[in-house]
Structure formats: structure tokens, C-alpha cells
Amino acid sequence: MKLIFWLAAAAPFAALIVGARQPEEPWAVLVGGDTGGYLSPCGCTKPMSGGVRRRVAAVRALSLPGRTVVLENGGLVSGTTRQDELKAEALAEALKRMNVDAIALGPEEVRLGEGMVEAIDRLSGGKLVSLSHKQAKPFVVAGPFVVTSVCAESEPPTWDDLPTDRPWVVLLRGDLAAARDLARAQPRAKLVVYSSKSAAATEPIPEGDAWLVSPGEKGKSMLRLGWQAGRWTTLHAVDLGPDFSDDPEAARVYARYLARVDEEDLLEQMPRPSTEAFAGTAACASCHTHADEVWKSSEHSHALHTLEVDGHDRDPDCVGCHVVGLDSVNGFISRASTPKLADVGCESCHGSGVRHISDPYRIKPAGNPKRACLNCHNPDHSPNFDFRTYWQRIRH
């Protein structure tokens, strides 16, 4: 008889489960990072991956009770606007809820200012670490590891104060090449987490005794590593897809973040260059009746509603691709004050129609509609976009 044992348990555990029992207790190390302000999956192609609500749920699901180290490799946000500050605070709150052990303090956080660094540290439960920046503690002891962080761009740090009685985990604000250099120079480092603008590492890159790994960018994935008997045993890149339910506590944090974005009127404060005025979709419909019918049956015609349903209709990150002219002083402000510019309308793709309306036979709209698609249907937000396929849905 040939019997194949196949365990229907957690997919990321599968490689662990079939392993033989080892003498020392195993530890799980969960690694995220380079969220870059992507607190929520964003896009019009489902399912999208990522988001802090799923990530907290994933940490809860993938933890070993009492034997888990949770690490965040920094890069919480990518900019320095007020919305970035709110994002950093919300992410710090979410990290606290996933019992994070250490957060790398990197240049992205430092650029937000000293007060914001304090806020991130406080809201995360005092978890910032860095050998490169004095605003954070130099290291923490977490489970069997000493955890610290360094910035590749900064002056080389002093490593002398790090305890040597246990292996080091280094959160590096730097790329793979810098990670290799670090692992060679610091043989006590058994894990170097580096920053990458690519997908999460599905396989570790060995450098001496160390593993070099990256959780990828935009918080789409996290890593789960197994550690046992003084060595790494497994690495899984866990895609934060819709199979993870939103964590209720993290969902509350995220809802409060959206409420603060709304309360501080960040949408109204967006920089807006001056451009031509917009006529509004209804003005086009009087002549272009067929196009109007097509538009009304398309998803473009209720693009803003999709945001209103899930509470993102005051979020500057989202609204720009769901209305006409958010980046213009003459563009969308709110559904109440500029109703004719709500949703993705004619002028989203064709450009301002004001002059065309004044002299329709001689003046054509200046926009390049085919190219305009790519402003929103870019690889990040609409990875399956194909002009010929999508055009059939709105052919007019």
C-alpha cells in the first residue's frame, strides 16, 4: 500500500509540519516592512494584497504561542505630508496590536521629524530600534535573538554594545548589496532583513551563516521564518490576500485613521495647479448621447460611489482616480459642491471640454484618452489592465 500523508493545515506551515521533531523548541519569526504608506490594498483588480488589517490577522494566525518574534523593517511611509504622519501613527498602533518586538527606525521615519519619531515609538509601545539614529534604543532582546537596525546610508555604527550571548537579527534600511556587506562584516548576524522594491523573497539568500531576506514592498506580503536548534529551518512568503480576514482591532485603528483624514480635511488641502476649467460629464451628454449611455452602464459612472461605500471618499490617496480633476484648482472638491465632477467622467480621459463646447466643430478636446488610462490603470493598482480588453467595456 502506498500512503501519502498530506496535512490540510495552514499552507505556510506545511513545510514545517512534515519536518521531524527537533530537540529544541522552535521559534517563528514574522517579518514585515516597507509598507510605504499602503495601509490598505488599493486597486480595481481583485483580489489585491496587503493592508494592515490583514497583516495583524496574519500575525495572529501565524504565531507560535509564546515563541514568536514579530519584526518590522521600517519604511512605514514614503513621504512627509500630514497624511504620511497620520499613516505612520496608524501603522504604529497596528504594529502594537500585533505585539511587534522591534521596528527599524529608518530615514523615512526620521524625515517626519523628531516629534513624529516619538509618536511612532510611543504608539507602538516603545519598539523603535536603531544603531544609526540616537532617537531609538540601540537593540532589543526578543526571544532567542538580539534585534537591532542600521541604515545603509548612515555612518557605520558601533556594534560593540550589542550582547554577544545570542544571535543577531539586523533590520537593514538598505538593499541586497548592503545586506551582503553587512553579513560579511558582522558574522554574529544570522538574519539580515533588507529593503526591496520587488516581491517578497520566497527563498533565502545565504551569506555565510546568515540568511538575507526581504518582505517585499508596499506591505503586500510578510515573511514567516522558522528557527530551531540554532539555525533557520524554513522561510515562507505569505501573501496578504483576501484569505486573511480583517482583524477587528486593526480594522478599528484603520477606521479611525480614515476618520482623522476626513476630520483634518486633507482632501481640501491637496496642492492643485491651475488648469482649464471642466465642463462636467452632463455637458457632454447633450450631444454625445451614445457615449453617455455607454458611460452610464460602465463602472466609471459610479467610481466615487465605490469609495463612499468603503469609507475612502475623503482619502486623497484614492479619490484622484475616482473623480474629474482632483489635481486642478478647477476640479473636483466634493460631491456636494462639484457634483458634475464626481466619478470618472468624460474629461478624466479626454481633458477639459470647455473650449470644445464653445466651438465643437473646430476645437477638439486636448487630452490623449488612450494614454490617460494608464494614469490610474497602472501596474500597481490595475495589474491585469490590457487596453484592448478594457476598451471593449467602454467602447464609445
Add this chain to the structure above:
Amino acid sequence: MTPWVALLLLGLTQPSDPNPLAIPPGSSQAFQETALAALRELEAKRYDRADVLATRLPHARVQVRANLDQVPPERRAEYQRGIEQGWGAWREVMPSLQFAWVQSVPQLLIGFEPDLGLDSVSGQRRPAATFLSDEPSEARVELVIGLLKGVPPQVPERQDVMNEVVAAIGAYFGLPGDVPFGLGVMGRVQGPEFSPRRFSAGDVRLATQNLAFAQALRKAIANRESVVVRVPQIATDPTALSAEPVSEGDLIRWNVQVTNHGDGELVYNAVGDCGCILVPREPRTLAPGETGSLPVLANTKGWPGPFHKAVLLFTNDPAVPIRRIAIESHVRPRFRFLGPAIDGRLWVDKSGGTYTTYLSLDQAKPLVPEAITVSGVAADPTFEPWEGELADPELGEGLQPRVGLKISVPLPANLPEGEVPLTIAVRTKDPDFPRIVHTVFLQTGILPSPKRVYFGEVGDEPQRAWFTLRRPGKPFRILAVESDTDHIGVELGPELPSGQRRIFVTYDGKAPIGDLRARVTVRTDDPDEPTVTVPVLAVVG
């Protein structure tokens, strides 16, 4: 062994083409082992043995038997309903499937055990176990569901039973059990909360292909067809892709030569690890000894700086289930605004002045500015050709020669206190970059950092936070600090070496449940800006 070894696909030489007896890519190792064993028996003309093995492979009509003896009587009907919902989920995506209860040896046997225990490594309670057998006297798939789940233990719900049945049927149809990215019907993670399994298009496609393969194999055995089993072997040239630096927006094209050095048909799927990498989506096949060309296209728009990507080939070469082809290049940005602003901010005097920024243009493909406008402040910009050396810290570039435009914006006096966004928009003739925009925040007054003090969720423990005030280039003194709310205290900290002073804000832990809002007022010695107000928010729970 990596999870994706399940992509193993062994090619066959067959007189007809396309080959209906090629094991579909992506199928589980168990499916492949049984399928390969059956094929080898067919090759050896041992038709009875081949038939026994082929019978173990999927059928469109699935016979199911469940043993609910261990289930508490009050839950039996609920769990039986969960089983039927599990096969109902499959029928929704594959309507040709039929499921039927039987009392004889079934293809899917479902049982329950009181507790499957904790896994020693994961620490999680095993929710279920699935066994696959090639033994004719046993069910092809046996699913054992634990009557406890999670840590601490809970009683499984009907949906949990449905989930496990869905996965067991997936195993029956040859879906791999340990997919790497957690998506698809086999990739649900067992956590403390219920999370329904969701079908991906790939699940349905693979199950359909495996069923078709099984049917074709059984037909071939019945017809006593002759087959020869062969194994493919992949090689790629080059093994990594690189390109000289390109301009942002340029397309980079490569052709990877893929050769099959084995004696079986090679099938592989190519996938980019980024939406900016385009490769043919459909599976490609190569005959033994054949070399094919795989076009790879990288769209560099939106990726200035170092460009590190990869193409993954999922192959049916058992020795190389995944071939990773690294992509390396450097993307020169078409334009960069470089200048005195630090992190997008510039401190300016109330008397006005001039904001100067340098528009560095990629000389290999220079944009041609047509007009420059400014918004945010009332000003007419001027610009002139410029050449010089500047660093670009954001892209990690030190001082280096650059060419472009020097743009100057006269700033009016008495800008509003706080931050004013100044936006410079440059219209160009390039259809890919018709308008390029640069925004800098002009700070004139004293600004707090952070702009609001946020405690987050607080309980009945006192909490302390702090903020700083900053106005580089124009020092000021803090005379007093005060709060307008009893539960929020405020205290001035000592002067720091940087000249800044921290203002400590404390919450006493005694406010009623709900949002606690306060305002901290800082009094300064600057007659133009005698007070600075900072809002405070704590969510008392």
C-alpha cells in the same frame, strides 16, 4: 523540496499532437506520482496495473462516504450540511461534477476524530488531515476532521467542515496542497477566525485539466495505446538579464533562449515578479532538443533608479521546478526637481524672497518644456537653461553634473502662517510626460511636530507624549504652555542642544469613555506669532 516541486510535469512522446497524456503543469506531487506510475505501466503494456492506478485519478462523478459516529448527535446534521456545501462549492465552479453518497468504498471518505492535537513546530491545533492512497481497497482521499480547532480549543463550525471538504476535493483533483502565496482554494491559512476558501481561476483550470488528463489516460489504457515516458530538462541562456542604463519610460526587451535537453516534452509558465515585467502568459512547450525564445519586456515608467526584477519560470523539469532569471538595469529618471527644499519643505522669511529649484533633465532623452505655471502663491516664475553639479539624495546619487532649467519663483511677502503649498507645473511636448509637477511646502510660521498630539487608544493608565516647535532661522522663546482640559496636562521641557524644546503632554487616565479632545496653547515672545495651538486627541476605551 520546495512547495513548487508540485509543478512537476513529465512529458511524453506520443504519435498525436497535442498530447492529451501530458501531465498538466501545477498538479500535486501525489497526482503526478500516480499518473506517472500509471503511464509507466501502460508503457510496459501492463494494462491491468495501469488501469488500477488510473482509476485512482479523478472522475467527474465523485463518490463520498462520511462517518459521523464520533460527532456529537446534535451536530451531525450541521456537519453533513457542511460536507454537502463543500461539494456544492465545487459544483458552482465546475458544474459538470457530480457528487453522490455511497456506502461502498468511496473516492472521498470523511471521518472525524476528537482532537488531532497540536503540531510540535507550528504550535497550532491540526484542524484536519488528508491521506491519499493508491490502494484499491481504500478511499482515494481520506479526510479526517478534528472536533476541536484552534488554541484555545473551539468547536468547529459548519463552515470549517465545508472548508476542509473543499480542500480535500481539491486534493482529489490534484491541486497542490502547499501553494506558496496563500491564494486559491488550497491556500487558506488556519487561524483563530473563520476564513472561507476561495477559488482562483488557476484552481478551476488545473482541476479541469487533471480531470481531462485522467479521462484521456483511462481511454488510452482501454484502447491499449502505446506510450513512451520521457523526462524534460530545462536550460536558459542567459541565466540573468541585464541592460545598460535606460531612460525612464523606455521599454527594455530581451529574448531568453530556453532549451530542452531532456527526452520528454518541456512545459513551462513564465511569470514576472512585477506588473512592469511582461512575458507571454500562456504555457510554452518545447520538444526534446528544441530551443525556443521567450520574449521579456520591461516597462520602466515609474521605476527611476536601480531596477532589480525577475522572471520566474515554473517548469516541469523535476530538477528545476522554478528557474529564476534576475533582471538588472538602471533607469535614468526623465526629470528631477532638485533644490534647497528639505523633505519637501522650505522655511521662508515673512518678507518673501525667491524660491529656486533646478529641473534636471535626462540628456539622453530630454523633455522640452513649453510653459511653466505656478499655483499656491501669486507669482510669475522665470526660467533659464542651467548646468551644474547637484546631488539627488532621494535616489542615493552624490554630486554629479546635471543639465536642465533653473526655475525661480518670487515669493510674496506676508505669506499665511503655517505651510503653504507652492506647485510648479511644467508642460512638455512629450506624450508620456505631458505635465510634470513639483510641490514644495513653504513654512513661514512656527510649526509643531507632530502637528497634532495623538495618544491613540488609552485606558486608565496615565500616558505621556511630547511635541516640538520649530522655525529654523528665526529663533523664538517659549514663555508659557497651558491646556484647556482637566485631563490633559502640559509641561515645558528643558532646552535641547538643537535649540528645540519639548512640550510634554500628559493624560491623567481619568477621562470618561469616548474621544477626549483638548487644545494645548504655547505662548511665545514673538509679537507676530504670540500663540501656537496644538490639538490633542485621545480615544478613551
